[in-house]
Amino acid sequence: MLEQDIKKVLISEKEIQEKTVELGQILATEYAGKNPLLLGILKGSVPFMAELIKRIDIPVQLEFMTVSSYNGTMESSGEVKLLLDVDTPLKGREVVIIEDIIDTGRTLKYLKELLEHRGANVKIVTLLDKPEGRVVEIDADYTGFTIPNEFVVGFGLDYDGYYRNLPYVGVLKEEVYSS
Numbered sequence: 001m002l003e004q005d006i007k008k009v010l011i012s013e014k015e016i017q018e019k020t021v022e023l024g025q026i027l028a029t030e031y032a033g034k035n036p037l038l039l040g041i042l043k044g045s046v047p048f049m050a051e052l053i054k055r056i057d058i059p060v061q062l063e064f065m066t067v068s069s070y071n072g073t074m075e076s077s078g079e080v081k082l083l084l085d086v087d088t089p090l091k092g093r094e095v096v097i098i099e100d101i102i103d104t105g106r107t108l109k110y111l112k113e114l115l116e117h118r119g120a121n122v123k124i125v126t127l128l129d130k131p132e133g134r135v136v137e138i139d140a141d142y143t144g145f146t147i148p149n150e151f152v153v154g155f156g157l158d159y160d161g162y163y164r165n166l167p168y169v170g171v172l173k174e175e176v177y178s179s
């Protein structure tokens with residue numbers, strides 16, 4: 001069972017659910033009449049995006065991009081690689097980037113600059129913000145939870161590609177990393 005590898009639950013399934021309802025309502029109000037493009041960043045944003053979009057009760061379109069910099073490890077490589085791009089024109093579009101976490105900030109800084117360069121109006125919604133991890137300056141417009149400087153897994157977040165399917169966000173036991 002996945003659960004036996006978890007040292008502590010940081011954010012419960014219920015807390016995540018309530019937060020997505022709250023964020024969905026805020027986004028629906030903010031983007032009413034604007035037909036925003038909700039841009040999920042693969043792979044980590046999948047559970048959060050699936051939950052959030054059900055709570056945004058206005059017309060939206062969905063797109064996905066894949067970027068990677070951790071390669072399954074606990075350390076950012078420092079280099080953000082674009083692995084899958086959108087094929088939709090973004091000039092003048094209201095784009096809402098949906099992310100699972102801002103940690104060093106490198107991923108979102110790279111993406112925001114790229115999309116703004118293409119002429120999009122970009123805002124960021126993230127489930128988690130780890131401000132103590134930051135090495136570049138970038139902030140989300142909408143944040144679910146601010147978390148301490150610990151490596152977390154679950155609800156999209158992985159270690160070595162695993163644990164994304166946990167329904168909550170938690171911290172792994174040390175022996176999982178050392179084995």
Ligand SMILES: O=P(O)(O)OC[C@H]1O[C@H](OP(=O)(O)OP(=O)(O)O)[C@H](O)[C@@H]1O
Pocket residue numbers: 041042043044045067068069070071072076099100101102103104105106107108158
């Ligand atoms: O603020 P940063 O330090 O850049 O970290 C945040 C990014 O790192 C993770 O993605 P990762 O590159 O591991 O790809 P994944 O979504 O497939 O796990 C996470 O999903 C964010 O996209």
Ligand code: HPA
Pocket residue numbers: 070101103104150151152153157158159
């Ligand atoms: O704390 C984290 N956990 C999993 N993936 C991550 N990518 C950036 N920070 C994290």
Ligand SMILES: [Mg+2]
Pocket residue numbers: 044070071072157158
């Ligand atoms: Mg990852």
